[in-house]
Amino acid sequence: MNPNLPNSFRTGPDERGHFGNFGGRFVAETLMPLILDLEKAYAAAKADPSFQAEMNGYLKDYVGRPSPLYFAERLTEHLGGAKIYLKREELNHTGSHKVNNVLGQIMVARRMGKKRIIAETGAGQHGVATATLCARFGLECVVYMGAVDVARQAPNVFRMEMLGAKVVPVQSGTRTLKDAMNEALRDWVTNVHNTFYCIGTVAGPHPYPMMVRDFQSVIGDETRKQMMEAEGRLPDSLIACIGGGSNAMGLFHPFLDDPSVEIFGVEAAGHGLTQLHAASIAGGRPGVLHGNRTYLLMDADGQIQDAHSISAGLDYPGIGPEHSWLHETGRVTYLSATDDEALAAFMLLSRLEGIPPALESAHAIAKVTELAPKRPKDHLMVVNLSGRGDKDIPQITEILKGKKQ
Amino acid sequence: MTTRIDARFAELKKEGRSAFVTFLMAGDPDPATSLDIIKALPKAGADIIEIGMPFTDPMADGPSIQAAGLRALKAGMTLKKTLEMVRGFRKDDNTTPLVLMGYYNPIYIYGVDKFLADAKTAGVDGLILVDLPPEEDDELCIPALKAGLNFIRLATPTTDDKRLPAVLANTSGFVYYVSITGITGAAAADSTVVGDAVARIKRHTKLPVCVGFGIRTPQAARAIAEKANGAVVGTALVDALRDSLDTKGQATTKTVAAVADLVASLAQGVRGAKQAAE
Numbered sequence: 001m002n003p004n005l006p007n008s009f010r011t012g013p014d015e016r017g018h019f020g021n022f023g024g025r026f027v028a029e030t031l032m033p034l035i036l037d038l039e040k041a042y043a044a045a046k047a048d049p050s051f052q053a054e055m056n057g058y059l060k061d062y063v064g065r066p067s068p069l070y071f072a073e074r075l076t077e078h079l080g081g082a083k084i085y086l087k088r089e090e091l092n093h094t095g096s097h098k099v100n101n102v103l104g105q106i107m108v109a110r111r112m113g114k115k116r117i118i119a120e121t122g123a124g125q126h127g128v129a130t131a132t133l134c135a136r137f138g139l140e141c142v143v144y145m146g147a148v149d150v151a152r153q154a155p156n157v158f159r160m161e162m163l164g165a166k167v168v169p170v171q172s173g174t175r176t177l178k179d180a181m182n183e184a185l186r187d188w189v190t191n192v193h194n195t196f197y198c199i200g201t202v203a204g205p206h207p208y209p210m211m212v213r214d215f216q217s218v219i220g221d222e223t224r225k226q227m228m229e230a231e232g233r234l235p236d237s238l239i240a241c242i243g244g245g246s247n248a249m250g251l252f253h254p255f256l257d258d259p260s261v262e263i264f265g266v267e268a269a270g271h272g273l274t275q276l277h278a279a280s281i282a283g284g285r286p287g288v289l290h291g292n293r294t295y296l297l298m299d300a301d302g303q304i305q306d307a308h309s310i311s312a313g314l315d316y317p318g319i320g321p322e323h324s325w326l327h328e329t330g331r332v333t334y335l336s337a338t339d340d341e342a343l344a345a346f347m348l349l350s351r352l353e354g355i356p357p358a359l360e361s362a363h364a365i366a367k368v369t370e371l372a373p374k375r376p377k378d379h380l381m382v383v384n385l386s387g388r389g390d391k392d393i394p395q396i397t398e399i400l401k402g403k404k405q
Numbered sequence: 406m407t408t409r410i411d412a413r414f415a416e417l418k419k420e421g422r423s424a425f426v427t428f429l430m431a432g433d434p435d436p437a438t439s440l441d442i443i444k445a446l447p448k449a450g451a452d453i454i455e456i457g458m459p460f461t462d463p464m465a466d467g468p469s470i471q472a473a474g475l476r477a478l479k480a481g482m483t484l485k486k487t488l489e490m491v492r493g494f495r496k497d498d499n500t501t502p503l504v505l506m507g508y509y510n511p512i513y514i515y516g517v518d519k520f521l522a523d524a525k526t527a528g529v530d531g532l533i534l535v536d537l538p539p540e541e542d543d544e545l546c547i548p549a550l551k552a553g554l555n556f557i558r559l560a561t562p563t564t565d566d567k568r569l570p571a572v573l574a575n576t577s578g579f580v581y582y583v584s585i586t587g588i589t590g591a592a593a594a595d596s597t598v599v600g601d602a603v604a605r606i607k608r609h610t611k612l613p614v615c616v617g618f619g620i621r622t623p624q625a626a627r628a629i630a631e632k633a634n635g636a637v638v639g640t641a642l643v644d645a646l647r648d649s650l651d652t653k654g655q656a657t658t659k660t661v662a663a664v665a666d667l668v669a670s671l672a673q674g675v676r677g678a679k680q681a682a683e
Binding site: 016024025026027028029030031032033034172173178179181182185186189190191192193287288289290291293296298300301302303304 | 460461462463464465466467468471478483484485508509510511512513514515535536537538540541558559560561562563564565568572583586587588591
């Protein structure tokens with residue numbers, strides 16, 4: 001590890017939104033006043049006990065929290081090592097962890113008097129969560145989604161539309177998540193007076209990475225308490241998949257200052273790290289995009305490269321800036337899993353536990369199958385099951401059909 | 406320190422007129438044609454030339470300029486070649502101010518200090534970076550000023566009086582007022598509203614104020630030139646360039662003239678305007 005470690009890994013970002021060299025506010029001037037307003041509004045909300053009380057009420061009765069920490073007995077037996085627990089974020093209303101963050105941001109947006117919400121989505125989970133809460137609170141909702149993702153995530157597109165959201169297929173660039181984010185930023189620049197941009201991950205300009213992390217930290221806070229109740233001690237290791245990295249950040253953050261807890265983030269290695277992939281840390285370097293400095297996939301001239309993953313939710317050429325910092329400090333170990341490994345993990349968890357994971361989460365399960373057998377039987381391992389696999393079943397059916405032929 | 410930009414505004418003041426500022430993407434549709442186009446601009450009536458540095462993810466630009474950037478990248482344009490283009494232009498023209506405009510990442514990857522040194526040597530006069538607000542001045546703005554390049558800041562309708570001093574603090578050359586909240590190539594600006602905004606900015610600075618976004622015709626250029634120290638036209642020129650290409654997106658014999666002719670007619674609009682009130 002880096003000899004110049006901070007006293008705490010949990011104090012970031014600094015007042016300018018930096019996690020070490022990462023983060024910041026790299027946006028057009030048009031957006032700056034709004035971002036500064038948001039920073040103030042979020043600080044005020046955080047300090048207001050009625051905000052937290054209201055949020056906790058919705059988290060319990062609308063989202064369905066706390067999500068269970070489930071001992072995966074058959075997976076544990078099968079792998080023959082660490083005792084594996086699944087943090088069941090897929091049981092949340094809307095089927096993923098995304099709802100935790102969206103609820104928080106929508107409540108901040110309401111405090112700011114914003115009536116129109118925009119969001120970007122890859123797999124559609126963030127879009128569905130945003131459409132859901134906009135329906136609940138009677139807000140206009142526009143979701144930008146790459147045209148490629150619209151085609152491969154049809155069930156979620158249908159859900160968003162059913163909930164009253166307008167889904168805009170983005171035809172520019174590679175027509176995936178990064179282009180959806182560009183398009184959402186263009187909308188925001190145009191409609192800044194009445195619009196709140198609900199970012200789906202721990203990326204973007206400050207205060208988004210911090211704010212989204214705070215809202216997602218409910219995952220780690222609950223895990224801590226639940227593990228104490230189940231085993232009387234902290235877990236020994238944590239694992240979560242990473243696209244932008246919000247489910248991972250939510251699980252990791254409350255444990256960052258516990259040196260006994262090993263932490264692993266799993267990026268999407270796609271067809272392999274030497275081919276098309278979405279592993280920004282393994283295959284990228286620091287650059288500036290979408291409002292922050294972070295690890296990015298790019299060419300020698302600083303042009304952003306296409307990311308690829310079997311999972312539309314991980315198909316992003318960047319990663320949240322706090323992850324970049326945790327990587328450079330060595331506090332978190334970043335691994336990667338290929339499309340094929342994720343697919344195998346999807347089948348394994350479905351067959352052994354009766355739980356089809358989202359293809360995103362299947363990346364984390366894939367690394368559990370490597371790490372768990374090497375750990376002793378008293379090792380407590382928690383894997384974040386960030387979403388459920390229902391949305392991926394049509395895509396997986398197609399892939400399996402292709403493999404049989 | 407007097408830069409080419411300062412000198413040009415001083416001349417225009419003597420002439421009693423506002424500046425016509427043109428924007429085109431470096432390397433669009435290919436590096437050679439692009440150099441021919443910028444070489445043709447001063448004669449056609451451009452007072453200041455902005456050159457876009459192509460980027461894959463231009464998040465504040467509309468479809469026309471996005472497409473221009475992708476055409477340039479497809480034709481092999483890089484930041485290094487953009488600086489070569491500037492050197493090519495400077496062989497014949499040592500007075501027309503050249504401003505590079507774009508996004509930060511390609512410069513960050515090139516290396517800030519190396520970029521500033523190379524840009525200065527090549528003959529660049531100023532920089533406009535869309536995604537570097539004053540909050541990130543340490544990144545490029547301050548080093549650019551130290552290197553003798555103007556750092557031209559964008560002010561927008563959302564930049565209120567409280568924020569303007571921060572935006573103007575390290576700005577030099579001129580202030581670029583973005584006349585609408587929106588992306589390039591979007592709705593036209595109302596010249597009365599723009600006039601009020603320019604007057605508001607001028608209460609905070611002695612720098613010239615140029616106005617861009619939404620100007621497409623000689624009439625619109627003239628209306629803006631009457632209210633501001635300069636009118637900036639980009640998307641309309643990029644569209645004229647695009648319309649001159651063949652079905653494969655390659656330059657034709659008409660390409661250079663298509664841009665130069667439109668620049669000439671827009672320049673007439675600007676030159677027909679009275680000098681902006683001081």
